[in-house]
Amino acid sequence: MLDALGRHSIIISLMLTVLIIGSFAFILNLPFGYIRKSAKKYSFKWFLCIHMPVPMIIIARITTHTDYRYIPLFIFISIAGQICGGKINLH
Secondary structure, eight states: OOOHHHHHHHHHHHHHHHHHHHHHHHHHHHHHHHHHHHSOTTSHHHHHHHHTHHHHHHHHHHHTTOOGGGHHHHHHHHHHHHHHHHHHOOO
């Protein structure tokens, strides 16, 4: 059985992993959002800009053994990165 300190360190480790993957998802989506903003809506380039970062985030989640319950959070963070990247591109 885990003592209180052991459980605490596991929770901290999980929170740190989620924070790192979330930051990775956000930063990864910034340039794709920037490029997406200049692409014609629903074009192939637009589609690629939205979907190309997804496999990299999935690989990061799987290699760190992060639970599937965090997928909605990573999706939300990725969308936020896309939106912020689009705001940077003011064309």
